[in-house]
Amino acid sequence: MHFATKALRVGQDPDPKYKAVVPPIYQSSTFAWDDLDNIPKIDYSRCQNPNREMLEQVIAALENGEFCTLFSSGMAAVAACFALLKQGDHLLVANDIYGGTFRLAEKYLPKQGISYSSFDAQDPASIEKVLQPNTKMLIFEGPTNPTMRVPDIQKVTKAAKEAGLTVVFDNTFASPALQNPLDLGVDIVLHSTTKYISGHSDVVGGATITNDERLAFEIYEWNKAFGCNPSPFDNWLSLRGARTLSVRMERHCKNAQIIAEALEANPKVTKVHYPGLTSHPDHETAKKQMSDFGGMVSIEFGSVEEARWVAEHVKVFLLAESLGGVESLIAYPPLMSHATMTEEQRLERGIPPTMLRLSIGIEDVRDLLEDIQQAILSFPTKVSVNA
Numbered sequence: 459m460h461f462a463t464k465a466l467r468v469g470q471d472p473d474p475k476y477k478a479v480v481p482p483i484y485q486s487s488t489f490a491w492d493d494l495d496n497i498p499k500i501d502y503s504r505c506q507n508p509n510r511e512m513l514e515q516v517i518a519a520l521e522n523g524e525f526c527t528l529f530s531s532g533m534a535a536v537a538a539c540f541a542l543l544k545q546g547d548h549l550l551v552a553n554d555i556y557g558g559t560f561r562l563a564e565k566y567l568p569k570q571g572i573s574y575s576s577f578d579a580q581d582p583a584s585i586e587k588v589l590q591p592n593t594k595m596l597i598f599e600g601p602t603n604p605t606m607r608v609p610d611i612q613k614v615t616k617a618a619k620e621a622g623l624t625v626v627f628d629n630t631f632a633s634p635a636l637q638n639p640l641d642l643g644v645d646i647v648l649h650s651t652t653k654y655i656s657g658h659s660d661v662v663g664g665a666t667i668t669n670d671e672r673l674a675f676e677i678y679e680w681n682k683a684f685g686c687n688p689s690p691f692d693n694w695l696s697l698r699g700a701r702t703l704s705v706r707m708e709r710h711c712k713n714a715q716i717i718a719e720a721l722e723a724n725p726k727v728t729k730v731h732y733p734g735l736t737s738h739p740d741h742e743t744a745k746k747q748m749s750d751f752g753g754m755v756s757i758e759f760g761s762v763e764e765a766r767w768v769a770e771h772v773k774v775f776l777l778a779e780s781l782g783g784v785e786s787l788i789a790y791p792p793l794m795s796h797a798t799m800t801e802e803q804r805l806e807r808g809i810p811p812t813m814l815r816l817s818i819g820i821e822d823v824r825d826l827l828e829d830i831q832q833a834i835l836s837f838p839t840k841v842s843v844n845a
């Protein structure tokens with residue numbers, strides 16, 4: 459089966475009793491046993507639930523993986539991967555990783571006796587320089603947030619595997635519709651299913667996918683032990699979203715390409731970060747490993763005031779955190795996704811206060827373009843910090 463068909467058919471046969479084409483919501487915490495000799499496959503919803511099982515099967519299939527575990531959030535999925543480490547272990551974190559993952563590594567892992575170092579995912583040779591005898595895991599992502607860099611997954615993974623590390627890749631920004639990191643050698647793929655997989659900004663969730671049975675078992679056990687399971691309704695919503703992932707991604711990518719090209723030609727925009735632009739430093743890598751360039755675009759302006767003005771004067775775009783939903787969002791990283799970092803840490807990662815991040819939705823692109831252009835044009839050129 460091909461991607462779009464898998465999304466609609468894997469794990470989704472009509473329900474056995476009434477033949478409903480759309481799976482019912484199994485809003486039950488517990489499931490009856492026939493007798494004491496046969497433990498039911500699903501007996502308690504913290505451990506498993508039919509809606510969760512269906513979605514796990516679909517997401518595993520979309521990532522070309524065997525085992526998927528679902529979580530109540532993307533961060534719980536990240537935490538489950540980190541829980542594979544033990545006291546005394548050392549972790550390598552890409553220096554432009556999502557802010558929440560960075561916070562976990564910096565603030566919480568040390569409390570468990572786990573240390574971390576940063577590496578540059580654009581430069582796989584940097585891995586060797588920060589390796590320690592106790593380094594056990596490496597985590598990276600791409601396109602990165604919000605600079606849209608695209609690390610070469612195969613090269614980074616090869617370098618990490620040579621050092622014997624477990625490789626984790628956060629595929630949230632691309633979605634399985636655009637790239638499948640397990641095919642490139644990664645051990646565990648993770649998602650904030652909140653974003654493209656669910657796709658309608660109405661649910662928070664996470665997933666890990668792997669082909670390694672031992673890793674899958676440990677992750678599942680951690681989920682069960684810590685109770686980070688998503689609810690039946692959340693799984694039902696996410697499955698409804700996943701069914702249309704392929705067509706949504708087509709439109710996200712098409713709209714994003716048009717907007718990125720138009721903004722690159724706009725003299726008021728000083729920089730556009732989008733891997734679909736030939737000017738993007740990782741355009742060739744993106745062409746090689748992604749089937750399209752994604753729906754996320756970051757832009758920079760000449761001043762902080764201009765960036766903030768545009769964020770506050772769009773009318774079709776909504777000023778909000780998150781990404782990957784059908785509606786377009788505009789975000790200001792210093793106050794949103796990267797608020798927990800210091801200004802210095804953000805600048806080190808190439809995130810100036812003049813940057814905005816756009817999650818391009820599936821609206822008519824003419825409305826999106828007109829909206830952002832009117833917001834840019836309406837900026838009163840005399841406004842300054844002291845005005």
Ligand SMILES: Cc1ncc(COP(=O)(O)O)c(C=O)c1O
Nearest residue numbers: 531532533556628630650652663
């Ligand atoms: C790349 C990435 N990974 C993980 C997460 C965390 O996901 P969640 O908010 O579902 O916990 C996010 C959230 O924005 C993200 O952008």
